[in-house]
Amino acid sequence: MTHSAQNDRPRALSRLRVPALMRLRLRELSISRIMRGGRSNDLGRLPRYAGFFAIGAVCIWTPITTYLKTAPLRYTSELSLILPGSGASASVNLDSIGQASSYANSPYASSSVSPTETYKRLLGAGRIVDAAAGSMDMIAEDFGSARIQLVDQTGLIHISMVGNSPEDAQARAAALLTAFFTEIEALRTDEVTLREDSGRSAIEEYRQSVLATREEISRLQRETGLISAEQYRMLVSETDALAEKVRDLAATLDEKTEAVQALERALDTDARLAAAALRLHADTEFTALTEEMSIQAAELSQARGKYGERHPEVRAATAGHEAARRQAFARATQITGLNIAQLEALDLSHVGGRADLLSDLVTLEAERSGLAAEHASMSARLATAEARRIDLIEPAARLEDLQRDFSVSEAVFASAMARSQTSKVDLYASYPLVQVLEDPSLPTEPSSPRRKLAIAAGGAATFFLCMGLLLGWLRRPLLNKLIPEAGSKTAAAPASLVAAE
Structure with a gap:
């Protein structure tokens, strides 16, 4: 590249x-x-x-x-409930038995249980909603549920109920409120019934104990004739009083006996002869016979002073004296009932100044005899009372124990009955009193x-x-x-x- x-x-x-x-x-x-x-x-x-x-x-x-x-129109009806905060108490005094008391605490006295929360839960319970829906011919799903609001630090419960119309909302709230109060009353009644059922057996035991004690007391009363321990105490008091009276009578009888004996020694006769002498000299015929006998005795004494025993005048005077004497003794026997020997011991001469002493002797003897009879009667009564007192010592003690047991059993039974009755008044012990503060409102605008x-x-x-x-x-x-x-x-x-x- x-x-x-x-x-x-x-x-x-x-x-x-x-x-x-x-x-x-x-x-x-x-x-x-x-x-x-x-x-x-x-x-x-x-x-x-x-x-x-x-x-x-x-x-x-x-x-x-x-x-x-x-969206359909819905209306809300509101109401308010309030729980009063004070408690309630009741006391019943039973004369000679005792006292029964009942006290219901304030619903806010316990920090572990809140009555407002309890009622909130109860207002939303299924059976209350079903009952309220049934009263309006509805099912629970169509009836709906209430909106419940608690106000802190108060006893207020606000309830809101929704309906298809103002009247329907108000009717649903009223139905819920009626079902709620019906259920509350049912729960209170059920509580009272359970309390009565639980206490009925104990009350029946108390009643049987009272009846058994009463039967034992009746049996003892029938056997002994002793009605009460007070009766035995009265018997003891009467026996002591009777013994005191017998002692007093004995002392008085001794005094009368001593006085009679003193007069008998002084008069050289006894009271019976003294009474016979007073009776004889009170009879005019006998008095005339004794005067005749005295005249014959005087003539006999004069004849004996002049003549011997075989002289005709002495014999005639002796025969006249004996005839007068026999007539006098016959009259004396007729009046007094005494025999010849007793009449011979009797001084048939005119009593003269001795009449008062003889009368006193007879009076004292009569008093002594009366006191002796009364003393004997009182002594017999005392012996009978002493014997009954001794016989009733144990039954009286037993009767007193039984009556004490009966009083205790009766008091327990009466107290149990009183508590049972007062518990019916205490209806708000478990379910406090609740009142309607605001009735179900009639809404004017849809919610x-x-x-x-x-x-x-x-x-x-x-x-x-x-x-x-x-x-x-x-x-x-x-x-x-x-x-x-x-x-x-x-x-x-x-x-x-x-x-x-």
Whole structure:
């Protein structure tokens, strides 16, 4: 190869490299133009931006318009529930038995259980939704679910229910509320029933214990005749009082006996003879006979003073005295019932001044006899009371123990019954009281679709689209200000291409 041929080859190669380099530079310029954009005063770009805006606006407003035209109207009814925060207490005093108390804590007293969360879960339970839907002849899927919102640090529960019309939304909210309260009442009733069932066996045991103790007390009362321990204490008191009275009677009887004996010694007779003498001398016939006997005794004494025992006058006087004496003794026997020997011991002479003493002797003897009879009667009663008291010592102690057991059993039984009854009043122990703060409202405007919100969203999207297109239109000046060297390189590129060409 010659030297000239060797020189032409680089030239040919240089001519071939210039178009390839130009194409590469043009490709780089087109990519750079797309990324950096054109001049801000280049109106030739406007059709492209208008097309982008039209496409974006169609993409934004077509779904919104379709949604607003085709979406059905939905209405929302709202209601509010509140849980009072105070507890409740009840106390029942049973006379001579005891006290039964019932106390329900505040629903917010426990930090581990939240009644509002419990009721929120209950409001969304399937059985409540099914019951509410059934009351409106609907299925649960068509009825829908409620939107439940709890207000922090309060007992408020806000409930929202959606319907096809204002009346339908209000009816659905009312149906849900009715089903909720029905379920709450059912749960409370079931709780009370479970409590009663659990306590019924214990109450039955208490009742059987009371009946068994009562039967034992009745049997002991029938066997002993002792009704109560108080009756035994009264028996002991009466026995002690009777013993004291017997002792007093014995002392009084001793005094009367001593007085009677003193008079008997003084009068040399006893009370019975003294009473007979008083009776005899109170009889006029006997008095006349004793006077006759005295006259005959005087004549006999005079005859004996003058004559001997065998003298006829002495014998006549003796016979007259004996006749008068026999008549007097016969009358005395008739009046007193005493025999001859007793009458001979009796002083048949006129009592005279001894009458008062004999009367006192008879009176004292009568009093002594009365006291003796009373003392004997009281002593017999005392012996009977002492024997009964001794016999009733063990039964009285047993009866007192049984009555104490009966009182305890009765108190336990009555307290259990009282607690069972007061638990029926405490209905809000597990499920606190809930009240309707706001009734289901009747909506005046549809809650869905929200036209203003949709239009606002479309306007905001359109605004952001315009802002994006504006930034795209002005991106070259902005980039030139942010990256100055990039602009200088781009401006120098055409000159290099011309030089290469």
